[in-house]
Amino acid sequence: MTNRKTQIIELTLKNIQEKGFTSFSYDHLAKELGVTKASIHYHFEKKGDLGIAVCERIQKGLEEAYTIIRESAMAAEEKPFAFILQRVKFLEQNGVCPISALQADYQELPQPMQEKIQQLSQMEIDVFVELLKEAKQHGALKSTEDLESLAIVIISSTKGALQYKRVLGEEFFQKMLLQLKELVK
Amino acid sequence: MTNRKTQIIELTLKNIQEKGFTSFSYDHLAKELGVTKASIHYHFEKKGDLGIAVCERIQKGLEEAYTIIRESAMAAEEKPFAFILQRVKFLEQNGVCPISALQADYQELPQPMQEKIQQLSQMEIDVFVELLKEAKQHGALKSTEDLESLAIVIISSTKGALQYKRVLGEEFFQKMLLQLKELVK
DNA sequence: ATTGACACTTACCTACTAGTAAGTTAGTGT
DNA sequence: ACACTAACTTACTAGTAGGTAAGTGTCAAT
Numbered sequence: 001m002t003n004r005k006t007q008i009i010e011l012t013l014k015n016i017q018e019k020g021f022t023s024f025s026y027d028h029l030a031k032e033l034g035v036t037k038a039s040i041h042y043h044f045e046k047k048g049d050l051g052i053a054v055c056e057r058i059q060k061g062l063e064e065a066y067t068i069i070r071e072s073a074m075a076a077e078e079k080p081f082a083f084i085l086q087r088v089k090f091l092e093q094n095g096v097c098p099i100s101a102l103q104a105d106y107q108e109l110p111q112p113m114q115e116k117i118q119q120l121s122q123m124e125i126d127v128f129v130e131l132l133k134e135a136k137q138h139g140a141l142k143s144t145e146d147l148e149s150l151a152i153v154i155i156s157s158t159k160g161a162l163q164y165k166r167v168l169g170e171e172f173f174q175k176m177l178l179q180l181k182e183l184v185k
Numbered sequence: 186m187t188n189r190k191t192q193i194i195e196l197t198l199k200n201i202q203e204k205g206f207t208s209f210s211y212d213h214l215a216k217e218l219g220v221t222k223a224s225i226h227y228h229f230e231k232k233g234d235l236g237i238a239v240c241e242r243i244q245k246g247l248e249e250a251y252t253i254i255r256e257s258a259m260a261a262e263e264k265p266f267a268f269i270l271q272r273v274k275f276l277e278q279n280g281v282c283p284i285s286a287l288q289a290d291y292q293e294l295p296q297p298m299q300e301k302i303q304q305l306s307q308m309e310i311d312v313f314v315e316l317l318k319e320a321k322q323h324g325a326l327k328s329t330e331d332l333e334s335l336a337i338v339i340i341s342s343t344k345g346a347l348q349y350k351r352v353l354g355e356e357f358f359q360k361m362l363l364q365l366k367e368l369v370k
Numbered sequence: 371a372t373t374g375a376c377a378c379t380t381a382c383c384t385a386c387t388a389g390t391a392a393g394t395t396a397g398t399g400t
Numbered sequence: 401a402c403a404c405t406a407a408c409t410t411a412c413t414a415g416t417a418g419g420t421a422a423g424t425g426t427c428a429a430t
Binding site for chain 1: 203204205207208279281285286288289290291292293299302303306307310329331333334335337338340341342343344345346348349351352353357360361363364365367368369
Binding site: 026027037041045046 | 386387388389390391
């Protein structure tokens with residue numbers, strides 16, 4: 001059995017993907033873990049504290065995915081989309097991207113969480129810009145000047161498509177990816 | 186004073202954009218309207234009934250926006266993006282697109298609402314494909330064969346960018362739109 | 371004058387929310 | 401043996417959620 005604190009964070013991450021931050025409850029979490037609600041309050045006094053911990057967990061995952069892709073042997077031109085596929089792979093079946101879920105609840109969250117989410121959102125773009133830069137240095141993306149804007153389009157469409165996918169099915173996401181690759185070429 | 190039923194639907198639409206479907210309450214709605222919760226239950230017995238009514242309201246808005254753009258005098262090549270701007274204009278300040286909000290809560294909603302949302306999501310794509318077809322007939326979009334996939338990319342990135350915009354600010358959405366126009370050209 | 375529909379209100383129910391205070395148990399260090 | 405701590409549980413608070421039953425006031429048609 002792994003560390004309980006980590007266990008709670010992982011389960012919360014899953015719950016956020018399934019229901020969003022405001023809609024999951026300590027009680028539900030506790031029942032899934034087979035402990036009492038108060039036990040979770042022992043580890044994370046306020047729901048906001050757990051939220052911050054989950055944000056940090058997401059950030060770690062983002063950094064790890066970036067490192068894996070950056071250090072991989074594949075061609076630099078393929079890395080941006082490989083990164084997206086890598087990230088999508090770790091989502092819950094029919095779950096929404098946890099960052100999107102947190103962005104959706106943004107207005108209702110405590111300020112420290114808002115700051116973390118802002119930071120996380122910006123980091124997601126920055127990391128992707130780095131991969132695009134490398135790809136461009138290796139001769140790809142000749143038609144695009146502004147790599148930040150390109151990152152914004154690619155990340156945005158990925159996030160949007162993940163939402164539609166839950167309702168209209170897996171093909172939606174596949175069609176989006178294929179067409180996006182075509183446009184960006 | 187407009188019809189109370191309509192008033193409730195409009196206020197719910199605003200609330201969905203601000204907090205999502207599962208996170209707004211009859212109590213809150215009632216207080217904003219200056220009536221009791223039971224009065225709203227009189228008009229919409231279950232929350233799901235209100236949800237269906239809001240979906241129909243959104244569908245009406247979608248159809249109206251389509252008609253306005255289609256019948257407008259502007260060049261057919263400009264209509265797809267004009268349609269997006271028209272739709273975004275009607276969103277609450279810092280609110281998410283209501284369809285996105287409903288998609289996010291999709292798994293927790295009663296089945297009749299799920300069906301409506303599915304229908305609505307598909308319709309959004311279909312309507313946009315129609316505008317793209319007209320644009321292509323007028324000589325635009327020469328490099329793209331599959332207009333459905335193109336619609337999927339454009340709608341997805343719009344939806345994704347609207348999420349980020351709440352956290353990272355208005356420029357995010359503007360950058361996305363400019364770059365997307367560049368790619369689609 | 372009575373009926374009946376409409377649009378409510380009052381008062382309630384049960385279930386669930388985050389959060390807390392106080393007590394318990396098991397293990398560790400001295 | 402004693403003190404201390406980590407990791408809980410039990411039992412509670414106050415507030416909110418969706419939903420309902422029964423009653424009230426207003427108005428139009430008969």
